[in-house]
Amino acid sequence: MTLLLFVFSQFGNSQDTITISKPIRDGHVLVSNGETFAFGFFRPGKSTNRYVGIWYNKAPEQPIVWVANRDNPINDTSGVLSIDAHGNLVLHVKDQNQPIWSTNIASKSSNNISTLAQLLDSGNLILIHNETTSSLVLWQSFDYPTDTTLPNMKLGLDRRTNLSRILTSWKSKDDPGTGTCSYVLNTNSSSPELYLYKSNILWWRSGHWNGIGWSGVPTLSSRNLLLNFSLVNNQNETTTSWGLRYARLFSRLVVSESGSIQLFMGKEGDQQWAFLGSVPLDQCDIYGKCGAFGKCENVTEFACTCLPGFQPKSPSGWSSRNASSGCVRKRGQASICKSGDGFLKVENVKLPDSSFARVDEKLSLKECQQQCLKNCSCAAYGGVDVKEEVGCLRWYGELIDTRVLNGGQNLYVRVDALELGTQQRHSNGFFANKRRRAIMIVALLVTPLLIFLCAYWLIRRKRKARERKFKLFNDVTASSTTFQDSHKLDGGRRKPDLPFFDISTILAATDNFSPTKRLGQGGFGPVYKGQLANGQEIAVKTLSRSSRQGTEEFKNEVMLIAKLQHRNLVRLFGCCIHKEEKMLIYEYMPNKSLDFFIFDEIKRKIMDWRKRFEIISGIARGVLYLHQDSREKIISRDLKASNVLLDATMKPKISDFGLARLFGDDQIEANTNRVVGTYGYMSPEYAMEGLYSIKSDVFSFGVLTLEIISGKRNNHYLARSPYLNLIGHVWDLWMEGKALDIVDSSLAQVHSASEVLRCIQIGLLYVREQAADRPTMAEIVFMLGNKTTLPQPSKPAFINRRTINYGQDSSSFTGAPTSLSDVTISVLEAR
Structure with a gap:
């Protein structure tokens, strides 16, 4: 494949390129310009063979993502990679005339002296013919993947060159040779799907593209916070790719020899990759588990049932829990396509294999139904694009690989008039019983009276609603300020x-x-x-x-x-x-709430220390505004991580003022018998005595600060932990001089220890037991923005340690965390 690449930087960096005059030998490594990827010779696992490949340079464990000579290993260290006279990148070994591996392209230039190979920060190795103002990409490793896809790497068919990109597994962890599992984009259908084959047997499929993502894997749609998936399907190509929404992360998708597709995520400084999931996920993910016209639901050991209007083809097989024979129509195919045919809806399913379907992108669901009824071979229909709510899939063959799926779509299965009537009678079974008919007759006799009473009640209700709405409208407009x-x-x-x-x-x-x-x-x-x-x-x-x-x-x-x-x-x-x-x-806040990030093992890796400090400072400025700079002094009473939303740039914004209270300018505190708020964030004087003030919000802000630093909820400690909450844990570490031990491990060493320690100290000042000892928000904002001498914190509130009897029955320790930090108290009578 030849692409035109405009050159804005100087090629020939000795660290990331191979030229005719500068080959690389076993023992030498190319490193991409940003040091993200490396390219050179390696030995996998326990093997003694040598291979040439690309691996993550800074990521955990430096996994191999591409292998050149995967089926032609070298048995010594005499390998040399060079650019030959024909402009190909070739791998030679000592005493052999024929290359072990080559890019094998026919150069269109007579002058190959300016041809070079370069490793990019995307992990793509490209072969370039360098000209005066532009360069031709003659070959690229992204077009010949092995077992791994990287962000922005395509799978599928380029129709202009007939190049098909597929993944194939390694034979084993010690042998990168072509294995038995392959991951391909099926381009033979008008509705492409990703297929996983195991030993040439179709093992799993992704479901059709529904406008957001692959319908059979709803958790990996383009709405995913970390990844975005795309499909291009036109006359030039049918390809799929995925990308990362955050550049600081590493990610890879791998097809394994065990027959699964695994997704990993990591970040520089991590000790290991985070495993985000794999498919097949359960028994219902195995292709055709329940045969033709069967439906799989992973709720029992035998998960198969038949679709409406169908029955097991082999009852004895199903009795022995073998559903591979599938289902057939209850009264034979002849009963279909007669007057009275209709459709029964099967909800929340992964739609059947679309290779047996016809696609009309512009039809509505109603038009889809009409088209299906016109053809006696049409067995079912469903929607295509859930985002635009358009598109029609109609199945003209068997319905294979249908499974119940959380977040799935609706399938409309064609049934005859008898089946349709049976289902309707079941739905209306109330009238089938004589006793119930008698009850219905009695009900009909009193219906006029009921109608009169209901009408009278509705009229009164609407009148009261109008009065309430008018009063509420007057209350709101009388109190709210002019909107710009x-x-x-x-x-x-x-x-x-x-x-x-x-x-x-x-x-x-x-x-x-x-x-x-x-x-x-x-x-x-x-x-x-x-x-x-x-x-x-x-x-x-x-x-x-x-x-x-x-x-x-x-x-x-x-x-x-x-x-x-x-x-x-x-x-x-x-x-x-x-x-x-x-x-x-x-x-609208596109990045949801703060707790969505800081309490998630994967997502909180996105938030480095600088971003967390900016969020702490931003929340502090917002609370200061409420306490001091707004037209009214306002006490939030429900400041917590889930009530801090993040905009597109991750700027924090405080939300939810349903529990807030106004304070007079000269008012210090107030008392209430109706305590509202959230466990873990309420100050002691408020929780115990119903007293609240601006210092109540300060306490909540202190808890929130410690949560942001640690990535732990205040009330989320295991039963065996000696600590009741995060505050007690931080206090003990502070007294032992080990306060930095509480810092979120995902921050690694990429933070200022002195600045983090200063924030921990400030956080402990917020959560002092006595409200009078806590600083005001104005003092807090000053402390965060200036390196002044801070007072030493005193003993915080709520730090009593547990007394644990380790001699009791171990069954009393379930290992499940106790978390009340998100439980909002609506009403609690104070003492």
Whole structure:
């Protein structure tokens, strides 16, 4: 394959290139410009053979990612890699005329003296013919993968050159020769899928591309925080690739000889790779586990059932738990394609193998159904693109490899009129029993009275709802401040103070509150992502009817946050009140909440010390604004990691003011009999006596600071741990002079020890037992920004150690962590 590569830098760096005059011999290594990858001779495992390959240079364990002579090893150290007179990169050994391995391309230039091979920081080895202003890429290792794919490396078919890129496993850890497992992109179908073969037997498939990712692996979709997957399918190529959203990470996807595809993630300084998962995952991932027209659900030892309208082809085989024979129609194929045929929906499944399907990208699901009914051979249909909600898959053969899958799609299976009627009668079985018919007759007699009573109740309910809505509207608009014209959004009915959104605007923005738009669930209720007609992304926070937080909290949050304008606070765009439903419309935070990162073994590796310090400082400035610089002095009462959201640049923004309280300028503290907040973050005087003040938020901020530094939850210690919580652990280490032992191991040594130690000391000052001893937020911001002498911390609150009786039955220690740090207290009566 020949590509045009424009040259902006000088080729010929002695560390990453091979030229005609500068070959490399066994014992010498090329290193890419950024030192990410190395290329040279190596010996795998216990083997005595020598191979030429590429490996991660700085990553844990330096795994091999590409091998040149995988099936032609060298038995000594006489190997030499050079550029020959024909412009090929060749591998020679002593006393042999024929090369062991060669790029084997036909050069189109008569002047090959300027041809060179270069190792790039992507892990790609390229052969280049260097010209005056540009260079031709004559060959690249990415086109000839072995068992590993790297970020931005393609698998699949280049139709212009008929080049097919596939992965094949090593024979063993000691032998990189071509193994028996292969990983290919099936390009023979109008709906490409990734296939894994084991000894030439189809072992696993990815499912079709659904516009977001591979439908059979919903956890590895383009919504994934770390990875993004893509598919290109046009007249020039059908290829798939994946990339990393963060450049500081290493990653590789490997096909193993055991018959699995494994994904690993790492970072410079790690001791080992993090294993992110593999497929096949369970028995239902094995291709065709339940045969044709079978369905697999991994809930029992024998996971197979038949699709609606089908029965086991071999009942004796199924009785012995062998479902490979599959299923057949209950009344034979002749009963299909008659008047009354229809479809039964099978929910949440990995759709059958699309090699047996026909694809129409532009048809709606309704049109798909109509097209399927027109053809007697059409057995089922389903959707293609879940993102755009368009596209039609119609199966004209067997339905193979259908499995129940969390996050799957709906499959509509064609059945005859008799089966359709049977299912409907089952659904309406209420009327099948004579006794129930009698009950129904009685019910019909009293229906007019019930209708009258219901109508009367609805009229009164609507009247009361209008009165509440009018009162709530007056409360909110009377208390909220003027909203700037620049904040006016599409759909917002412009009011004197804060925009009120029509319910139609919210429904359109969230696709009628589609489950695919759901971001999560808070104490207030579910939160949905939306997009207004002008392109503005929003987060819609709905008030759950079952929530203990009701209208008062809703009014409180609207009235409070509407007055707040700060870079470290989430911005409120408006609200919506529809009947009994109440919603808040915020700016959308694409990186979710802080706890999503710092308490996850993989994701927290993205956050180096500099980023964590910036987040600590940003939260401090946001709390200072609430306490001192806003129009009203505000106490959050629920400051925690899950209430700190991160924008696209990882800037922290405090959210959720449903539990906040206003303070007068001269007010020091207040008392309440209704203690609300979250275990692990509440100060002792608030939890025990109901007393809260700005120092209550300081305590919560101290806990949050220690969590960010350590990557551990405050209340997340095993039953055998001598510590009740993180605060006690940090205090003991501080007293022993080992405070840095608490630092998150994923930070390695890439941090300033003195700065981290200073932040730990400041954190311990926040969580002092007596509120009067804690600094104010103004003092905290000053401490974080200036290298002044800090006071020594005193004994914090909540650090009593456990008394553990190791003589008791070991069964009492389950090893499961006790975590209450995310449990929000709605009501707790104080003493």
